[in-house]
Amino acid sequence: MTHTHLSDRYHNGVSIVHRLEPRVKVIITVLFIASNTLVPDGAWTAFALSLGLVTFVCMLARLGAFFALKRSFVALPFVLVAVSVLFATPGLPVAGWQVGSYALVVTDAGVTRFLSILARSWLSVQMAIVLTAVTNIPDLLHALRHLYVPPLLVGVIGLMLRYLDVLTDEALRLMRARDARSAGSGGSILWRAQVAGYMVGQLFLRSYERSERVHQAMLARGFDGRFLTINPHQMGERDWWALAGTVAVLALVQTVGHALRM
C-alpha cells in the first residue's frame, strides 16, 4: 500500500507565483472560490474564463498548463449528492427512463444546474491544488498566523503536519501487520470492526506517548510556540499587483456571468 506523503503535495520551484506573499496566495484562492460560487447556473463563458485563470496561474507557476486539471478529480464522490438535481429541477424533458412504474425524467434545466454545480466544485478544487503546490508548509502556517487564526490553532496545525507522515506510516504498518495475519478479511464484520477499533486504540496510545516525548524534547530545545520561516514575507509591489489583477479578472468573470448567460 502506498500513500502520498505531505512533501509530495508541494512542488518546489522558482516562479512569480511561488515568490508571492503566502497570505496573498490564500486570499486569491478564496476569492476565486467565492467568485465560482457567485457565477449563475449555465454561465459557461464565465466558467471558461475561470478555467482560463487557473490554467494561466499554473503556467506562471511553471507547473504545466494541465497540472491542476490532472489532479482535480478528488471531489468526484460528492457529486453523487447533486445527481438528484438532474431530475428534480423543473424544465423541458431531455431524456427519460421507465423504472418500474416511475418515469425518471432528466430536464434541460436539471442538466444545466447539475453541470454548473460540477463546474463550480471542479474549478475551486483546481485552485486549491495550485495553492498547495506553490506554498510550502512553513509559508502556509505563516499565512494562517497573519490571517488572524489563533496562535494555538496554528501551533497545533504545525505540529500536526510535522508528525502526519510519521503517524500515517504507523497506521499503514498496523494495517500491513493485520493483512499479514489475514485479520483484514476473515471473521465476521463485527469482529473486523473490533480489530480495527483495537488498532485505533493502539495508535492512540503510541501517539499519546509520542506527544509526551515530543513535549520534553521541545522543552529541551527552548521551543516558544512559534514556527519560523526563513522568508521574511512582506507585502511588496508584486503582491499588490497580483491581488489587483485577480480582482480585476474575477470582476470580469462576474460581469460576463451575469450579463451574458449562454
Next chain:
Amino acid sequence: MSAITSYIPGASWSLFGAELHIPDGFLNLPISIVCWIGAIALIARAAQQAQCTLDERQMPLMGIMAAFIFAAQMINFPVAGGTSGHLLGGVLAAVTLGPWAGILVMTAVIAVQALLFQDGGLLVMGANILNMGLITTLIGYGLYRSVINRRQATRLAVISVAAWLSVMGAALATSLQLWLSGTVPLDIVIPAMMSVHALIGIGEALITVAAVSFILRTRPEILDASAQRGGADRGWIIGGAIASLIVVVLSPLASADPDGLERVAEDIGFISLGQSAPYEIIPDYTVPFLGETPLSTIVAGIIGALVVAVVVILVAQALRSRRMGVRG
C-alpha cells in the same frame, strides 16, 4: 509514478461512498459565510478555553492527536463488495482529550484535509467545522459526561450511542446546509443522507467503543484526565442532550415528513433561503404501493441510497483495480 495515491480523501470511498466533507461549490455564499462566522466564534472560544483547562503540554498533545485522528481515519475494515468502514473520530477526540481540545483537534484535521489534500472546500470549511467538529463533540462529550461516574459498561454503551448519533447529527446538518443552499431538494437529501449514515454510524460506534475500551484497559488515567477538562460541564451535558434530542426527533420526522420540516422552516422564516425545487421523479418521494405514508418515504429513501451505494461500489472497485494495475 508519483501521482498514484491511495490516500483516500477522507471518507470519500468509504462505506457506501458517503461523505461529510462538503467541497466548494455545493453551498451558496450566504450559507458559507454564516457557517464561517459560527466556526470562527467556536474556534476563538475553544482556543481560549483549551488554554485555561489544559496544562502546558497542550500544544504538542493536540498537534500529535490531530495527526493521530488523520491517521486513524485511514484504518478501515472491509464490509462487503470492496467498501470499507472507517472512523470519523469526533467522539473519540472529545472523550479522550476533553471537549475544547477535541474541537480544536477536529478543526486542525478538517483544515489540513482542505488545505493540503483538497478533501472538503475552503469557502465551506466553516460548515465542515461545525458539522464534524462542533456537533460530534457536543453530542459525544455531552452524553459521555452525563454518565462519567457510572459503571464502565454503561459508559461504553453510552459512547456507542453517542458515536452513532454524532454521525447522524453531522449528516443532518450537512443535509440542511445543502438544502438551504438550494443544491438538493430536502425530500431527497434527508432520506438519502440519513439512511446511508445510519449504517456509517454503526461502523463509527463499533470502532470508537473498541478503541476506548482498549485505552481503558491499558491507560485508564488518560480518560480520567480528559474528564477534568470540560470546564462548565453542565453546559456540555445540556447542550449534548438538546443536540441528541434534535437529531432523534428531527431525523425520523424529516425523513418521513419533509414537508413538516419545511413548515417549521417557514414558521421560523428561513424558507426563502431554501430554494427547494419541485421535482418530477416520484411524487412526494414515496413508493406508490405503500401509499403516502412515512414508511413509504423511508423505503423510497433506502432504495435511493441503495442505488447510490451500488454506483459507488462499482466506481470504487474500478478505481481500485486501476490503481493496483498501475502500481503493479
